[in-house]
Amino acid sequence: MEKTTFEKIYDVVKQIPYGQVATYGQVAAIAGNRRWARVVGYALHVNPDPEGIPCYRVVKKDGQVSEAFAFGGSNRQIELLKAEGVEFIDGRVDMEQYQWERPVF
């Protein structure tokens, strides 16, 4: 049936490949509407499936991670991304290199 906005967002986040990141606005735009940026944050906040939804691959437009992520410190998210080969500069992701570009479906 009709997928909720959350479902659409989760579907997009799940499609983020290894070693790449996407911004909330990016996810929102792919999910359907770019204004859902806040909704994306909320969706990941509830995060019903942390194992299937790599919420740590979702960052702000500046490439900076959200402090609210903090299930052990925002630094935790950075460590996970670095483990995937994502380079961090001053606590920010090099968006030019690692921002996920939506494949053309």
Place this chain on the structure above:
DNA sequence: CAGTTGACGGCCC
């Protein structure tokens, strides 16, 4: 049912 919140984004000062 109405009001408030929220892991953001963009524009203004």
Place this chain on the structure above:
DNA sequence: GGGGCCGCCAACT
């Protein structure tokens, strides 16, 4: 350049 305000939409209380 940094900080703050508003707006946008859906979910939660």
